[in-house]
Amino acid sequence: MRVYLDNAATTPIRPEVLECYIDTLKLIGNPSSVHSSGQQVRQVLEEARESLAKSLDCDRSEVLFTSGGTESDNLAIKGIYWQRKAEEANRNIVISAGTEHHGVIDPIEWLETHEGAEVVLVPVNFDGELDLAWLENYLAEHHSKVALISLMWANNETGVVTDIKAITTMANSFNIPVHTDAVAAFGHLPTSFKDSGLAAMSISAHKLGGPVGIGALIVSRSTKLVSIIHGGGQERGMRSGTMNAPAAKAFALAGKVAIETLNDERARLADIKQKLVEQARTINPSLTQTALKARTLPNIVHFTLAGGSGDSLLFLLDQEGISVSTGSACQAGVNRPSHVLIAMGRTEDQAKGCLRITLGHESTEADIDALLVALPKAIESTLRAGLSSQ
Numbered sequence: 001m002r003v004y005l006d007n008a009a010t011t012p013i014r015p016e017v018l019e020c021y022i023d024t025l026k027l028i029g030n031p032s033s034v035h036s037s038g039q040q041v042r043q044v045l046e047e048a049r050e051s052l053a054k055s056l057d058c059d060r061s062e063v064l065f066t067s068g069g070t071e072s073d074n075l076a077i078k079g080i081y082w083q084r085k086a087e088e089a090n091r092n093i094v095i096s097a098g099t100e101h102h103g104v105i106d107p108i109e110w111l112e113t114h115e116g117a118e119v120v121l122v123p124v125n126f127d128g129e130l131d132l133a134w135l136e137n138y139l140a141e142h143h144s145k146v147a148l149i150s151l152m153w154a155n156n157e158t159g160v161v162t163d164i165k166a167i168t169t170m171a172n173s174f175n176i177p178v179h180t181d182a183v184a185a186f187g188h189l190p191t192s193f194k195d196s197g198l199a200a201m202s203i204s205a206h207k208l209g210g211p212v213g214i215g216a217l218i219v220s221r222s223t224k225l226v227s228i229i230h231g232g233g234q235e236r237g238m239r240s241g242t243m244n245a246p247a248a249k250a251f252a253l254a255g256k257v258a259i260e261t262l263n264d265e266r267a268r269l270a271d272i273k274q275k276l277v278e279q280a281r282t283i284n285p286s287l288t289q290t291a292l293k294a295r296t297l298p299n300i301v302h303f304t305l306a307g308g309s310g311d312s313l314l315f316l317l318d319q320e321g322i323s324v325s326t327g328s329a330c331q332a333g334v335n336r337p338s339h340v341l342i343a344m345g346r347t348e349d350q351a352k353g354c355l356r357i358t359l360g361h362e363s364t365e366a367d368i369d370a371l372l373v374a375l376p377k378a379i380e381s382t383l384r385a386g387l388s389s390q
């Protein structure tokens with residue numbers, strides 16, 4: 001049996017979600033059709049919207065279904081930017097951070113290259129925490145030119161959690177909309193949209209036991225954005241394209257289970273994480289926990305291996321039947337050090353030696369025991385290879 005410890009890349013679909021997904025796929029009808037078949041599917045979609053809204057503590061009208069986190073990030077960032085520019089042409093500053101997922105970084109860089117945006121990055125410390133005092137000073141001086149802020153709720157590589165409420169409190173006093181990528185956070189942290197003060201929030205089903213290819217952008221009723229996909233005018237004209245009702249229903253169920261079990265799961269995974277972190281300390285002094293002083297998610301553990309390659313560690317553990325990662329799956333296969341660690345002040349060499357262990361609803365202590373058996377030898381071989389290549 002393989003040991004799967006890469007749940008931040010994607011989680012196994014929950015059995016009850018799979019069953020619900022397959023059952024709903026059998027329904028015939030386009031949710032926009034007026035006949036009864038279509039309306040039956042429309043009802044499934046709207047019930048899913050209602051249920052997801054409950055899990056997120058928002059209004060059902062604030063849920064826009066998308067194809068996933070990347071699309072939601074693009075819609076929020078480009079959509080809010082264009083809306084703000086249309087209202088006030090001088091607002092071209094987009095504030096974000098170097099530790100964001102590429103789903104956020106790339107649309108922002110695109111706006112910089114093609115739409116005259118000025119990108120401003122909040123400084124990040126060695127532990128991956130944002131310098132919020134810097135942000136406060138920056139906003140005090142430049143707020144009249146800021147179009148939007150996009151800062152993630154929790155980091156998918158290091159697990160570092162951001163104080164979203166502190167950011168929205170600062171930004172909302174200047175009427176600056178804040179978008180957050182909550183793909184890593186939703187289902188792993190309490191994420192009440194109503195209490196957050198956010199303008200928009202991206203989430204994705206496959207990070208919490210739902211299917212790949214469905215996500216949502218939660219948009220507050222007071223936030224306006226320009227659509228980036230044009231066509232049939234579905235999802236209040238914000239996201240054209242036939243809605244995927246079966247996937248929406250499966251997503252809503254995965255979200256419901258994740259929220260209902262949130263406290264117990266957080267405690268269970270925190271115990272497993274604690275065991276891993278304590279044991280890892282005894283393996284080799286070159287292996288250290290990243291973001292040690294920061295508040296992190298209970299399901300993500302990130303290590304740095306000084307003088308070793310994360311890619312070879314991944315390969316050696318894979319041979320032992322253990323799936324781990326070095327960072328974001330979106331960059332897998334690309335032999336580049338993690339931009340997240342670089343933004344946290346690591347050198348390219350330091351950033352190449354990383355190992356990310358991420359837990360999910362199926363993870364057990366036995367998975368960590370298996371990792372702890374294989375890890376010392378894998379580290380030793382990786383370090384030896386590193387020395388011989390010098």
Ligand SMILES: Cc1ncc(COP(=O)(O)O)c(C=O)c1O
Pocket residue numbers: 008009067068069070071101103152155156181183184204205213215328329330
């Ligand atoms: C923080 C974060 N944002 C966005 C995404 C992209 O989500 P999706 O795969 O649903 O497009 C991911 C996926 O790895 C992620 O971890």
